[in-house]
Amino acid sequence: MLPPHSLLPTRMLLRSLLVAGITSHPMLLAPGLATLNFLSKPRAPLFNVERNPLLHSILKNVLYNHFCAGENASEVKATIQNIKNMGFCGVILTYAKEGPGRSSGDNSQLDPESQKVDTEIEAWHQGVLQTVRMIGEGDFIALKLTGAGAAVTTALSLGNPLPTQMESALADLCGEAISRNVNIFLDAEQHHVQTGINKVALDLMRRYNRGDVAIVFNTYQAYLKSTSVTLLDHLDYAKKDGFTIGIKLVRGAYMSTEPRxxxxxxxAETDASYDLIAESLIQGQFAGWGQDESFSSPRLHLFLATHNRTSTLKAQELQQDRTKAGLPRIQVQYGQLLGMADEVSFTLLQRNKEDMQSQGLVVSDVYKCLTWGTIGDCIFYLLRRANENKDAVSRTVAEYRALRREVARRIKNVFTF
Ligand SMILES: Cc1cc2nc3c(=O)[nH]c(=O)nc-3n(C[C@H](O)[C@H](O)[C@H](O)COP(=O)(O)OP(=O)(O)OC[C@H]3O[C@@H](n4cnc5c(N)ncnc54)[C@H](O)[C@@H]3O)c2cc1C
Incomplete structure (x- = not known):
């Protein structure tokens, strides 16, 4: 069988090799990170990535195009087409610009009953609407609620109702998503706003997940000790109120700022928590909940958002075993970020192809998660990706070696012919 990276078009393969070459070598990564950090601060035109054309072009062709979807609708659509051409089922799209992100100092914005237009909510609303209009059937839009600004963040952290303007923005967005057959992820954030986000997610799932499919998914962070209990509560609500629950499972991205x-x-404990939740949901035995009846009531859809090879392949093997044994199955989908963990994504795609050939059935849908926005909008996102690669050294080195082997294989093929 061909190696997983054989699915990468040559242009992307070479760019991936360059980026992995830098991020897997501490001596190259450290100055790269320092440069990105420098460029992320407001600078004079010479060092401004939006205004210096040479800087813009270098950053765009190397780093930006590797990790981001595009600066406008036509670039984003072209990237999405490339992703789907490689065999991915679809994309998760997110807008890098998360609203102005600061309070205007106008306290009326914090009053949910205020009739004044909140410019932060309005900017967020327009940004997400633009985003949802770039994707199509079966794709996902990922929403970060605190991106809607100070009034929304305050309401989430106090457990208050959202401002009326935000309620209408969410209803408008859900309507647009449904009309385009697009699904919605509510991203998990820091603990102080998460109880508020859970409340919003449950309300939206009650309202929109009425049929057999989950349109809205809430995100559950396996690194939190409380997640099993939260999930159990939400499963019970789904059963009691009769909605399909959409579960996006992640490990959690806020370790450096959350109370330890x-x-x-x-x-190892976070890994065990992730795998236990995933496996028991797939088997309909989560924390003793539901047993076999979980396959009919309530229905649940699971999305495993992870770069971890062991977790991903374990879940996929379990799904395959259940398929072969003729046992009931829930829908399981998988997603990795664009430019990250390609080996995991391509292995899943290849196994799908084998399943299709041997059983005539796809066991798992695989997605890539893309961020779009101008280079200026995306620079902090790029910085986070570079830092994440630094923290996952062994995976980055393995990815680099696999890419090098694939380049060598293609060169050898050229000379063999
Ligand atoms: C498509 C997609 C969507 C995502 N959406 C969200 C989201 O909405 N909210 C969110 O918070 N994150 C989100 N993430 C990020 C995710 O939570 C992880 O931070 C990231 O994917 C790395 O974890 P991993 O599962 O890929 O695997 P790994 O790289 O194997 O695991 C790294 C993770 O393990 C945990 N960890 C590391 N060290 C320790 C330690 N000492 N003790 C305990 N735990 C530890 C941390 O969660 C760390 O991020 C998303 C990721 C993807 C791919």
Whole structure:
């Protein structure tokens, strides 16, 4: 069988090799990170990525195009087409610009009953509407609620109702998503706003997940010690209120800022928590909940958003085993960020192809998660990706070696012919 990276078009393969070459070598990564950090601050035109054409072109062709979808609708649509041509089922699209992100100092914005237009909510609303209009059937839009600004963040952290303007923006967005057959992820954020986000997610799932499919998905962070209990509560609500629950499972991205005692003590414990939740949901046995009846009531859809090879392949093998044994199955989908963990994404795609050939059935849908926006909008996103690569050294080195082997294989093929 061909190696997983054989699915990468040559242009992308070479760019991936360059980026992995830099991010897997600490001596190259450290100055790269320092440069990105420097460029992320407001600078004079010479060092401004939006205004210096040479800087813009270098950053765009190397780093931006590797990790981001595009600066406008036509670039984003072209990237999405490339992704789907490689065999991915669809994309998760997110807008890098998350609203002005600061309070205007106008306290009327914090009053949910205020009739004044909140410019932060309006900017967020327009940004997400633009985003949802770039995608189509079966794709996802990912929403970060605190991106809608100070009034929304305050309401979420106090557990208050959202401002009326935000309620209408969400209803408008859900209507647009439904009309385009697009699904919605509510991203998990920091603990102080998460109870508020859970409340919004449950309301939206009650309202929109009425049929057999989940349109709205809430995100659950396996690194939190409390997640099993939260999930159990939400499953019970789904059963009681008769809606399909959409579960996006992640490990959690806010370790450096969250109170440490809330998070599992070790990485191994977070890994075990992730795998246990995924496996027991797939088997309809989550925390003793539901047993076999979970396959009919309530219905649940699971999206495993992870770069972790072991977790991903374990879940996929479990799905395959259930398929072969003729046991009931829930819908399981998988997603990785664009430019990250390609080996995991392509392995899933290849296994799908084998399943299709041997059983005539796709066991798992695979997605890539893309961020769009101008280079200026995306620079902090790029910085986070570079830092994440630094923290996952062994995976980055393995990715680099696999890419090098694939380049060598293609060169050898040229000379063999
Ligand atoms: C498509 C997609 C969507 C995502 N959406 C969200 C989201 O909405 N909200 C969100 O918070 N994150 C989100 N993430 C990020 C995710 O939570 C992880 O931070 C990231 O994917 C790395 O974890 P991993 O599962 O890929 O695997 P790994 O790289 O194997 O795991 C790294 C993770 O393990 C955990 N960890 C590391 N060290 C320790 C330790 N000492 N003790 C305890 N735990 C530890 C942390 O969560 C860390 O991020 C998303 C990721 C993807 C791919």
């Amino acid at each position: 005692h809330l998070i599992h003590d070790t990485k």
